[in-house]
Amino acid sequence: MQQLFSVSWRFAEFNDPWKQRKLGELAKIYRGSSPRPIKDKKWFSKDSNIGWLRISDVTSQNGVIEYTEQHLSKLGMEKTRVLTNEHLILSIAASVGKPVINKIPIGIHDGFIVFVGNKFNIYFMFQMLNYYKNVWNKYGQPGAQVNINSDIVKLQSFYFPKNKEQGKIVVLFKKIDQLITDNDHKVENLKIVKKQLMQNLFI
Structure with missing residues (x-):
């Protein structure tokens, strides 16, 4: 690598x-959204097949999301960004910079962004983002939890x-x-x- x-x-x-390109030039980048208050049980259902992606799901799986601990109810689906097919997703809060690819339908909250309409190979970008995951640390204060927004990701450039x-x-x-x-x-x-x-x- x-x-x-x-x-x-x-x-x-x-x-x-290889040409230097900004990520925002290679895909549309959207932020997830969260139902509030997040702990309200009405947003979730054990009978649903739409997963609710959390950081714990990201850290427990090796870059490929095949299951989630929680699932969204119909009300919950209305309050978040639901992805019904395979997408490249990047965490932008807590464990910042961890890329994943979903293999199941999921909803993503505002601690994630998703790449849509990609002009790149999704698996290549996954490997590149994983390799450069520490690049986002420069946007955080020493000793503080790093959080980045979608505009920072759009402006970040790599060679492709x-x-x-x-x-x-x-x-x-x-x-x-x-x-x-x-x-x-x-x-x-x-x-x-x-x-x-x-x-x-x-x-």
Whole structure:
């Protein structure tokens, strides 16, 4: 990632220079909204299939939102921004700068922004934002919780390759991520085997 995003290493078939672009030039960026008061039970329903995205859901999942602890009622849906298909989302409060992609229908509150009408590969941008997640710290005061607004995100610029090169990079990242997942499963299975062996040995 260091070599790719610093453009010190590239695939042989690409030689066009990466262009600096503002995020607001590459997508429409909208902020979520929250029903108030947020703790009112009328906004939520266990029978709903529309999730309510919270920071705890973001930090407990590895960048891909496949479930949420809470779900929105019909009233709650009217008071927030509901996303029924896959989107790139960025946290702008609390755990600032964490990107996620939703795989389920969700509503997002005002601690998140969403990218719409993207002129980029969504998975490439996810990897880039994740790599540069600490860039937002410069907007906070020392010792204080960082919060940023959508205008700051729109004006932030990065260097981008053309979409074909973005796609090639995404394929590479997905292969590596799959290898990591497969090896994590192997490690967990080995831990189970070790525990069972120890139980049998020491009984």
